[in-house]
Amino acid sequence: MKPPPLRYLRAHDPEEAVELLAEYGDEAKVIAGGQSLVPLLNFRLARPSVLVDIGAVTPWATLVSGDRSLELGALTTHLRIERAGGTEPFRGLEVLPRTASLIGHLPIRSRGTIGGSLAHGDPAAEWCILAVLLDAEATLCSGRGERRVPLTRLLQGFFTTTIAPDEVLTAVTFPRTGAAASLVEHAPRHGDFALVAAAAAAEPADGVCRRPRIVLGGVGPTPVRVPDAEDVLAGRALTPDVVAAAAAAAAAAVDPPSDAHASSAHRRRLVATLVTRALTHVGGRAREGRAA
């Protein structure tokens, strides 16, 4: 099918984008890379009467690398992050470029943006999972001003966020915690959305785990932390026994849905396997003294 009739408006700078959203907010949708929105328009599952294209708002495509954090403009494409692997801004946050290569395929990554992914709020989206894992914050902007919101509060449910109709997500900021981190996933076909994804992070200190974090995607309406499994890890070395105990705790803590793609029991077994892999990876990176 084809997109429904709509007014297509282009913002040339941040001010114009914010003004257009103030005027049309309730009936408008922002379009960034279009890699999630255009399929919905083509199938008429989304019927906004106005589209505000922010693709040309270059200040929202910048990358600001600081000592304590890395700020990525909302329009940063998946491909640009993937190709930035090994560069200075991503030092300590290598998990971002490594994970970018898991998102869809090259022709999707060349257009899709990190801001679009977070605003879309798919619970299996790699950026949503990593943003929760690494305590990232989104910057939201509207005619009413600017606010910063942790991703845990931005993501409310399946494709549901706390972004107001007149707001636009302009950037996402990842703190440099020095944690080693990893995201692993299982997708039935290469490049598909993950059935289940597991991400883990820990700050290595004297061979034991500090601030362990485990976040799962694809097991509920948002990426979820699993405190039961994190508790198993706190203050202990990531030995195979400890990793297995944490993986079992994670599998026991979730109640994933059954759907056409997989049963709840299958997803639960994937949780155990993927948490084991993610933690083993984190343990390896921590031993090598490498962050993220």
Next chain:
Amino acid sequence: MTEHITLTVNGVAHEVDVDLRWTLVDVLRLVLRQTGTHVGCEHGVCGTCTVLVDGLPARACLILAGQADGHEIETVEGLGTAEHPHPLQAAFSRHRALQCGFCTPGFLMLAAGLLREEPRPDPARIRDVVASNLCRCTAYDGIIAAIEDAAGSAGAGHPRDLG
């Protein structure tokens, strides 16, 4: 809502009046009458509509006309001709990398985009990239072999007359 946009397709600038909600693949096929770019699923999954936008592979069914305004598009029409096939087209023919040919324009443009950025990808990398497109005639082994073969030729990532 019809508006005036400029699309550069294979180096030629086209001024067209289109409804900005139309997708790029529809503008190419229905307005410019360049039907080399095929259209299948219209939701980014099959890849037969793959073209290069500013040099990078992209799905023409997931780009609105308004988003394409002012950008450089490359399609299979710009690669080569029957008399003077592009190295990728010659290699696809040699390796029998197609049967019905419906998917072929998408694979050719995907491969051209890959080779422009990575002139010598190994077979694992080629396999990873072509997984983005669907071929229902199961010609993947031939497709991978063809791209690997073409990767050795000069200009494999560029249109023939520029290469």
